[in-house]
Amino acid sequence: MVTSRDVARLAGVSQSTVSYVMSGRRSISPETRRRVEEAIETLGFQPNAGARALASQRSQVIGLVVPFAPGADMTGVLPFIETITKCAREEDHNVILATEDEGAEGLTRLSDQSLCDAIVLMEVGSKDPRIPVAAGLSVPVILIGVPDDPAGLYCVDLDYTLAGRMAVDELAASAHDRVVLLGYPRDVLARDVNFVRRFLRGAEESAAAHDIAYAEVSPPDTSRAGAEVALDEALAGRGPGGCRLGLVVPDPQLIQPTLQSLLDRGLVPGRDLSVIGLCTDRTAETSTPPVTNLSLEPRDVSRRAMRILFRLLNRESVPTPSTVELVTPRLTLRQTSLPAH
Amino acid sequence: MVTSRDVARLAGVSQSTVSYVMSGRRSISPETRRRVEEAIETLGFQPNAGARALASQRSQVIGLVVPFAPGADMTGVLPFIETITKCAREEDHNVILATEDEGAEGLTRLSDQSLCDAIVLMEVGSKDPRIPVAAGLSVPVILIGVPDDPAGLYCVDLDYTLAGRMAVDELAASAHDRVVLLGYPRDVLARDVNFVRRFLRGAEESAAAHDIAYAEVSPPDTSRAGAEVALDEALAGRGPGGCRLGLVVPDPQLIQPTLQSLLDRGLVPGRDLSVIGLCTDRTAETSTPPVTNLSLEPRDVSRRAMRILFRLLNRESVPTPSTVELVTPRLTLRQTSLPAH
DNA sequence: GCGGGGTGTCGATGCGTATCGACAGCAATG
């Protein structure tokens, strides 16, 4: 292993000088800098992470707590991980992974062992028991999701209320008579994630504002069978022709089963009714048929979170704590939207 | 921050005794152990990761290099990450993430900065330039995937050759006359991942063995349009009725577009022809219609990799280096298989 | 009663880096 001492010896300087060349925290003569940098290059020196962390009290690591719970929407998690990792690397930080099922202890472990300098917590529930713990840690915590009480922590999330409103707005604007929201299945409701309520509220508000017939249906789960049950109920009150029906499907996992169930009933989305999903663009593009969607914007949300995080770490100016940053979803019309009247 | 010194003071012992209580590397009297453990509990002591790594030369961290390259099959990556993280936690290790696009430098960084004790490298190409670098690191590297030259590294992967053979075997056994393999798109071929060749070889071998009509078609990409192009070619030589056609689709991303294209042509998978996909069970279950599939078994592959890894770290007996551990895929019949003749 | 082999604890040291205070050298100032 090559140490800064080896570099110092080769460059004919002291170890501390090597350290100062690397950190730039003291001025160094051009000549010395050159010799040291050359020695670093020659030896391929890389500072030992543990020693650096011990001495500087900074691990240069970001803790990322990911939801791997069964039932969680796993397809959407990867873009978050990807974006967060890349943002971290841009600031010369690494990412350490913790799983949701470690619960609050996972957080204290990351913090108390000085494994990381900050934590990003994904998939935060309305009354997430980890929040009070997170608020008491010695490292800053950024939440992706909005709990009822952020306890002074920063929150970033998609603007689900706006998403719900946009979905119904769009259907109302394209002359639909009736909107049915195929809600979240029981296990998601049980996890009590805040975005569910927010989305529903937005949808309800918009429906009320446009004075459009509106109903909510909850499938037992996101399987094909679950979709069938929900659709039976959704289509039950369906009168004879002439009614333009719009389905709103906020659970990404329910979208494809729903589309398939409709096709099986001879109902073609985009011809006989409209379907708007809430999912990543990638999911929407590859669904069959490609579904009109409101994007979850995982990359934007992640970037916003990382931006706050590094501002905190660099002691730059930062918005007031407990600020909730909401990202605006993007509506993309695809094949499941009825053409204009 | 609570240190082992604080614990020692509270327990009335020396700091080294605290350390020995925690590591168990020297015998401790029951009474002393009790007092120390009580003090640890009272103070909520967690050893500082950096200091521990510095002193013990062990970071208790596993480096995981994930493919985030565009075009890579991202849906399948998450189960790997999940399983590897959980296996690591079971052995009291953490997982640090690196992205593929850091290339070989990412590996040397992880190793030379002593950021981790071992590395798991996913999505290894046939002539992956990272292999020679990986072989020269001071930490063990486990490959997920099989390069042409493993350079003494351990490899774990699905048995793609067997998967190819099983796919065609199944079609032959269920009385199909003709098999068309909708291959990988150009960008995957360009990445030159070894499993592509292995799968094709297995399929070809089986086709030859059963003396069944066999053809390979390469789509330009995995979009709907790409699937259309490939299908045009695949269905071109289609004679009049009576021919039982089987499609084999090894690229998970191509499966849904293919199914949809078939439905659009009025060809119902499972009624007019068979489709066998190579994808995770989860993908197969949620495709429309649910596709008969050979499972990629990401969890099994990950677990096998982690088993080797920890055997190496614990200096337990380990198979010969360069050993390739292959996991057997599992065939699950779903709705896209033609019923028996 | 005395030597010998364990057992359990302690003090000291090292891991590799960051950082603080000290200080030599030099230019500018009076």
Add this chain to the structure above:
DNA sequence: CATTGCTGTCGATACGCATCGACACCCCGC
């Protein structure tokens, strides 16, 4: 020429833990 103020470098120290050697103590057996 003496003084002040910088600039650039060095030595020493601390970070928190693991580990090594030393050693006090106790239980045997003779």
